[in-house]
Amino acid sequence: MSIIDKLKWRSAVKKFEISKKLSVAQLDDLLSAIQLAPSSLGLQTYKIIVVADAATRQKLRAAGYNQPQITDASHLIVFASETNIDSAYGKNYVDLVAKTRGVERETLAGFEQMVLGSINSQTDEQKIAASHKQAYIALGVLLTAAAEFGIDAGPMEGFDAAKFDEILGLKEKGLTTSVIAAVGFRADDDVYSKMIKVRRPKNELFIHI
Amino acid sequence: MSIIDKLKWRSAVKKFEISKKLSVAQLDDLLSAIQLAPSSLGLQTYKIIVVADAATRQKLRAAGYNQPQITDASHLIVFASETNIDSAYGKNYVDLVAKTRGVERETLAGFEQMVLGSINSQTDEQKIAASHKQAYIALGVLLTAAAEFGIDAGPMEGFDAAKFDEILGLKEKGLTTSVIAAVGFRADDDVYSKMIKVRRPKNELFIHI
Numbered sequence: 142m143s144i145i146d147k148l149k150w151r152s153a154v155k156k157f158e159i160s161k162k163l164s165v166a167q168l169d170d171l172l173s174a175i176q177l178a179p180s181s182l183g184l185q186t187y188k189i190i191v192v193a194d195a196a197t198r199q200k201l202r203a204a205g206y207n208q209p210q211i212t213d214a215s216h217l218i219v220f221a222s223e224t225n226i227d228s229a230y231g232k233n234y235v236d237l238v239a240k241t242r243g244v245e246r247e248t249l250a251g252f253e254q255m256v257l258g259s260i261n262s263q264t265d266e267q268k269i270a271a272s273h274k275q276a277y278i279a280l281g282v283l284l285t286a287a288a289e290f291g292i293d294a295g296p297m298e299g300f301d302a303a304k305f306d307e308i309l310g311l312k313e314k315g316l317t318t319s320v321i322a323a324v325g326f327r328a329d330d331d332v333y334s335k336m337i338k339v340r341r342p343k344n345e346l347f348i349h350i
Numbered sequence: 351m352s353i354i355d356k357l358k359w360r361s362a363v364k365k366f367e368i369s370k371k372l373s374v375a376q377l378d379d380l381l382s383a384i385q386l387a388p389s390s391l392g393l394q395t396y397k398i399i400v401v402a403d404a405a406t407r408q409k410l411r412a413a414g415y416n417q418p419q420i421t422d423a424s425h426l427i428v429f430a431s432e433t434n435i436d437s438a439y440g441k442n443y444v445d446l447v448a449k450t451r452g453v454e455r456e457t458l459a460g461f462e463q464m465v466l467g468s469i470n471s472q473t474d475e476q477k478i479a480a481s482h483k484q485a486y487i488a489l490g491v492l493l494t495a496a497a498e499f500g501i502d503a504g505p506m507e508g509f510d511a512a513k514f515d516e517i518l519g520l521k522e523k524g525l526t527t528s529v530i531a532a533v534g535f536r537a538d539d540d541v542y543s544k545m546i547k548v549r550r551p552k553n554e555l556f557i558h559i
Contacts, residue, residue: 144494148495172552176552177357190558190559241546242548270479277486278489278505289353337450340394341394345397348400
């Protein structure tokens with residue numbers, strides 16, 4: 142199957158097979174895809190909380206309009222934006238670039254100036270809004286990679302972000318919830334994945350210039 | 351190569367091979383991936399402008415900090431959010447669902463209520479901000495699918511959105527630019543794709559609960 146066929150197969154599964162869990166290797170593949178997602182200037186201004194714990198997920202479900210996939214999928218993936226993106230954060234990232242590429246820190250002075258200039262030109266609110274968007278890129282990468290692996294992944298925006306932050310202790314970690322996705326395997330009787338996929342036709346969705 | 355290896359191969363290419371264009375089939379595959387990207391309630395509250403025209407791209411490049419990939423890649427993909435997401439837009443979508451699935455319009459009354467409720471509970475500003483985020487999911491899907499096909503795709507946020515809207519005549523179409531990506535093939539002497547990819551280590555990026 143091509144990636145296009147895999148994307149046709151994928152579905153916003155609501156009913157997961159509770160007994161079917163991702164293997165350690167499968168989960169690690171999904172996290173590798175998220176890790177490899179591109180982000181603005183490479184900053185990855187988010188963290189990803191991988192929730193397996195049943196009691197935590199029960200609480201999250203109550204803060205997520207009681208959507209069953211929050212507790213029933215193999216794992217719940219919570220994308221959370223950093224809330225303290227400051228000069229120290231930028232410098233720490235430039236340190237990582239220098240270390241990863243084995244280059245002298247000084248050779249990155251121009252890049253550092255660009256990173257810090259970008260960080261310091263935005264208000265906290267703008268930075269968090271921009272981070273949320275970066276998290277959505279990572280979400281898109283996760284959903285596509287999961288489809289390629291034949292793993293179900295259902296994104297969700299219907300949840301109380303403030304309550305999620307509280308349940309997961311994100312405020313103390315300098316994080317705030319962006320978007321979530323349930324990953325695992327569809328139940329045989331999941332209704333949504335049996336429905337015909339609805340998409341706008343190409344001649345409506347695309348404008349060629 | 352697994353999708354993980356493909357994602358390691360992908361790069362924010364800055365220098366594209368000008369003479370190497372996507373075939374009609376390759377471009378169509380990328381657009382299929384974008385078309386299949388999931389979105390909130392399935393609404394796909396965006397359009398995608400596929401820019402091949404050289405003169406238009408020259409103008410866009412001037413509005414995009416003179417980034418060479420805007421003119422030199424095979425195509426420039428502009429994701430643009432809808433600006434008039436109203437009840438008519440929602441009803442039109444429910445029409446599409448009924449038609450695609452071959453079901454009576456009346457059986458979708460509950461779903462329609464949910465769609466219209468969602469649309470009417472948000473300000474225009476909130477709706478556009480939410481649409482931008484949906485466009486970023488589609489961007490993530492595009493970048494991953496392109497990597498799977500061995501096609502280069504470089505996302506860009508450094509551009510003047512108001513000027514892009516003007517050059518592309520988006521305001522009259524009820525659209526506003528979200529984010530852009532250049533697609534095509536890296537030049538042999540592209541510097542960025544030869545650099546070691548920098549990503550936060552998994553023990554920093556992920557929190558397991």
